[in-house]
Amino acid sequence: MKITIIGSGNMGGAIAKGLSQGSIFQASDITCTAQTDETLEKMRNINEDFNLTHDNITAVRESDLVIIAVKPWRVQSVIEEIRPVLQFDKQIIISIAAGVTFEQLNSHLKKSIASKVQVNPVIFRVMPNTAIEVKSSLTFISACNASEDQINLVLSIFNELGKAILIEERLMEAGTALASSGIAFALRYIRAAIEGGVELGFYPKQAQEIVVHTVKGAIDLLLENQSNPEAEIDKVTTPGGITIKGLNEMELSGFTSAVIRGLKASR
Numbered sequence: 001m002k003i004t005i006i007g008s009g010n011m012g013g014a015i016a017k018g019l020s021q022g023s024i025f026q027a028s029d030i031t032c033t034a035q036t037d038e039t040l041e042k043m044r045n046i047n048e049d050f051n052l053t054h055d056n057i058t059a060v061r062e063s064d065l066v067i068i069a070v071k072p073w074r075v076q077s078v079i080e081e082i083r084p085v086l087q088f089d090k091q092i093i094i095s096i097a098a099g100v101t102f103e104q105l106n107s108h109l110k111k112s113i114a115s116k117v118q119v120n121p122v123i124f125r126v127m128p129n130t131a132i133e134v135k136s137s138l139t140f141i142s143a144c145n146a147s148e149d150q151i152n153l154v155l156s157i158f159n160e161l162g163k164a165i166l167i168e169e170r171l172m173e174a175g176t177a178l179a180s181s182g183i184a185f186a187l188r189y190i191r192a193a194i195e196g197g198v199e200l201g202f203y204p205k206q207a208q209e210i211v212v213h214t215v216k217g218a219i220d221l222l223l224e225n226q227s228n229p230e231a232e233i234d235k236v237t238t239p240g241g242i243t244i245k246g247l248n249e250m251e252l253s254g255f256t257s258a259v260i261r262g263l264k265a266s267r
């Protein structure tokens, strides 16, 4: 099975790297495209067996799966470029572009190709986060015109890069805010805690080590105990103790409300 990734930037490059280390594709099954030589050189340094080209059309021609991983405003022009060689009856088209809907993808794909309009393209919207670079992405997947086997294939591809969850398209924007932008939100908490740690007397490097391991401990508790955050918080908050004082002060400054407002603004 061959796969082409159009756009080998942060996300496309990380997907190619992760897949080359997995069980479904060899590096030689993966073709990566980009605009610049620098980006293709970066990919060559990751794995010299990748097929690397600036030519999207040739790259798409021989592929079973095509991942479109360019910025959202470039999706239409890329589709217009590759449309003449796409084979809707054989190929799976995957877009990772945030906010680009199935309706828009279908309209770009089907535009002015009368003979192909008979066959509906199999399209997936896939929404990873940057932790895909370390194979720890929470990735949402929505399917359009796909069979169960095709859905299982795409799920298994992205399960090699973390955890993939199938959702209805109507939840894609919410999922993007919660999990893709969510990486930035989690990191902003970590940064804030590090700054607080420095104010409390730790050197920045030490504060970062402490905060990162503390957050990892919180996550391990939730994952291993399969528990609810509030149940784990209850174990920390001694009545009349220091933790509840800290939590209440954070809430007075609008912590929970700030997170919810941020998530809603990100949709």
Ligand SMILES: NC(=O)C1=CN([C@@H]2O[C@H](COP(=O)(O)OP(=O)(O)OC[C@H]3O[C@@H](n4cnc5c(N)ncnc54)[C@H](OP(=O)(O)O)[C@@H]3O)[C@@H](O)[C@H]2O)C=CC1
Residues within 6 Å of the ligand: 006, 007, 008, 009, 010, 011, 012, 033, 034, 035, 036, 037, 039, 040, 056, 069, 070, 071, 072, 074, 078, 096, 097, 098, 099, 127, 128, 129, 130, 180
């Ligand atoms: N960053 C994130 O956290 C997330 C991003 N996404 C989505 O992923 C997509 C890519 O984002 P990201 O990886 O961050 O962006 P980048 O800018 O890092 O990567 C885009 C890549 O596209 C390449 N490119 C641009 N035009 C073309 C073209 N015509 N043909 C071939 N390649 C081209 C660029 O090449 P060159 O480097 O040579 O200029 C670049 O490598 C976006 O649509 C975004 O919405 C989804 C979830 C999370």
Ligand SMILES: O=C(O)[C@@H]1CCC=N1
Residues within 6 Å of the ligand: 098, 176, 180, 181
């Ligand atoms: O900020 C953005 O628009 C992209 C999509 C989700 C993460 N980054």
